[in-house]
Amino acid sequence: MTDLSARDLLRRIPKVDRLLAAAELEALHLTYPRLEIVGRLRETLDALRRQASAGTLREADLEVQAIRDRIEERLIRRFRPYYRRVVNATGVILHTGLGRAPLAPEAVTAISELAAHPQRVEIDLETGERGGRGLGCERLLCELVGCEAAAVVNNNAAATMLILAALARGRRVLLSRGEMVEIGGSYRIPEIMRESGAVLVDIGTTNRTHERDYRQALDDEAGMILKVHTSNYRVVGFTSEVEIDALCTIGREHGVPVVHDLGSGCLVDLAAHGRPGEQLVRDSVAAGADLVCFSGDKLLGGPQAGLIVGRREAVEACRRHSLFRAMRPGRLIYTALEATLRLYLGGTEEAVEKIPALRRLTADVNTLRPRAEALAARLADLPALEATAIECASQAGSGSMPAREIASWGVRIVPRDVSVKAFATDLRRGEPAVLTRVQDDALIIDLRTVDEDECVEIEQRLRQLSSVPD
Numbered sequence: 001m002t003d004l005s006a007r008d009l010l011r012r013i014p015k016v017d018r019l020l021a022a023a024e025l026e027a028l029h030l031t032y033p034r035l036e037i038v039g040r041l042r043e044t045l046d047a048l049r050r051q052a053s054a055g056t057l058r059e060a061d062l063e064v065q066a067i068r069d070r071i072e073e074r075l076i077r078r079f080r081p082y083y084r085r086v087v088n089a090t091g092v093i094l095h096t097g098l099g100r101a102p103l104a105p106e107a108v109t110a111i112s113e114l115a116a117h118p119q120r121v122e123i124d125l126e127t128g129e130r131g132g133r134g135l136g137c138e139r140l141l142c143e144l145v146g147c148e149a150a151a152v153v154n155n156n157a158a159a160t161m162l163i164l165a166a167l168a169r170g171r172r173v174l175l176s177r178g179e180m181v182e183i184g185g186s187y188r189i190p191e192i193m194r195e196s197g198a199v200l201v202d203i204g205t206t207n208r209t210h211e212r213d214y215r216q217a218l219d220d221e222a223g224m225i226l227k228v229h230t231s232n233y234r235v236v237g238f239t240s241e242v243e244i245d246a247l248c249t250i251g252r253e254h255g256v257p258v259v260h261d262l263g264s265g266c267l268v269d270l271a272a273h274g275r276p277g278e279q280l281v282r283d284s285v286a287a288g289a290d291l292v293c294f295s296g297d298k299l300l301g302g303p304q305a306g307l308i309v310g311r312r313e314a315v316e317a318c319r320r321h322s323l324f325r326a327m328r329p330g331r332l333i334y335t336a337l338e339a340t341l342r343l344y345l346g347g348t349e350e351a352v353e354k355i356p357a358l359r360r361l362t363a364d365v366n367t368l369r370p371r372a373e374a375l376a377a378r379l380a381d382l383p384a385l386e387a388t389a390i391e392c393a394s395q396a397g398s399g400s401m402p403a404r405e406i407a408s409w410g411v412r413i414v415p416r417d418v419s420v421k422a423f424a425t426d427l428r429r430g431e432p433a434v435l436t437r438v439q440d441d442a443l444i445i446d447l448r449t450v451d452e453d454e455c456v457e458i459e460q461r462l463r464q465l466s467s468v469p470d
């Protein structure tokens with residue numbers, strides 16, 4: 001091609017009208033609004049002019065097809081949703097940054113069938129009267145955990161706040177020093193207490209709290225004994241804490257309500273599936289706690305919600321408080337939650353099989369190994385990286401089963417030509433975004449949080465990245 005001067009090139013940049021009418025842009029007109037196409041087209045032409053002035057414009061850049069491609073690139077970027085699917089290969093099952101529990105197909109179907117339509121929320125279809133917004137979920141919760149009453153709010157932080165405001169405003173709330181948690185995202189128990197108008201009384205010491213510590217602190221001003229699950233840390237060594245059963249006994253003796261913030265709120269015993277030790281909501285209720293609160297999107301495996309269960313009068317006190325209305329979830333949350341809770345009616349086996357969070361948590365490590373080996377084998381021909389199946393450790397995440405690692409298998413990826421960090425970034429940027437764990441100068445793809453069809457996508461993404469000429 002002949003060398004053209006910057007001025008010649010500038011003059012040859014096509015005009016807006018001509019481009020808009022060009023056959024090459026026809027497909028774009030079918031997909032995007034005209035206003036958007038014009039906007040991105042002008043931006044592209046501006047960029048071409050800047051290139052011309054900088055002397056970096058080539059004749060090929062001026063071809064209509066090339067311009068069209070640049071317009072489309074801008075349109076795609078602009079129309080790509082912020083909230084989009086990612087592949088979670090981090091091995092953190094309930095990843096707060098990735099929306100915690102993925103919903104069961106039953107919950108997804110329930111939402112998609114109702115979202116575009118009016119639905120029953122607060123209307124009694126027998127009488128036509130108003131009332132019972134949370135009823136669909138509350139009935140199931142009562143049955144599943146053996147409580148008198150239940151209420152649903154936006155999340156567990158809201159539930160804790162509401163309980164304190166409704167039952168303990170201006171009163172003393174006894175809490176062990178060992179349970180003074182910060183969950184992250186500015187959720188700190190002492191601050192929630194202050195905001196709710198309750199007065200925190202710390203009991204015992206960081207590592208040891210005894211029944212006598214609670215008894216000594218119980219006076220006429222005491223409005224509540226609170227127990228908080230130490231969701232994201234463990235106190236080990238010379239330790240002692242007072243279990244919920246003993247606290248309920250002390251509370252009954254003194255006529256003081258006992259509240260248990262369980263955090264993750266497990267509904268079924270996973271001991272038979274190799275995951276013992278998580279406190280069950282049902283056990284705290286049976287111990288006699290006046291209220292128990294927990295999240296909908298942690299071990300329960302449903303949508304984000306805060307669930308309050310317990311004695312009728314205590315639940316009603318929460319419901320009557322003005323904050324309750326301010327913490328009310330949207331209709332689709334109730335819908336997804338009801339569908340998720342219904343999956344527990346069939347017992348533990350069915351729940352574990354049908355609820356993705358539980359299925360991933362309990363997946364037998366022996367089923368993960370062959371999948372990891374198969375993926376590593378499929379990646380063996382890629383020259384740009386080295387892939388090896390390895391043992392690794394997953395985590396429940398989101399403050400469920402803290403500091404307990406779950407044996408898993410994954411694929412260790414070492415890129416040959418770029419840094420691990422740059423490779424991880426490339427994986428996050430593409431479609432679908434793949435999030436991995438960076439560990440010991442390698443990427444780990446943990447198979448515990450990756451489904452089989454996602455494995456195929458990961459392989460495709462790795463192939464794409466490996467075929468990019470350097």
Ligand SMILES: *Cc1c(COP(=O)(O)O)cnc(C)c1O
Nearest residue numbers: 155156157229231263264295399
């Ligand atoms: C996770 C957690 C919370 C916060 O629950 P959200 O549903 O995220 O608001 C509160 N308390 C405990 C003990 C938790 O583990």
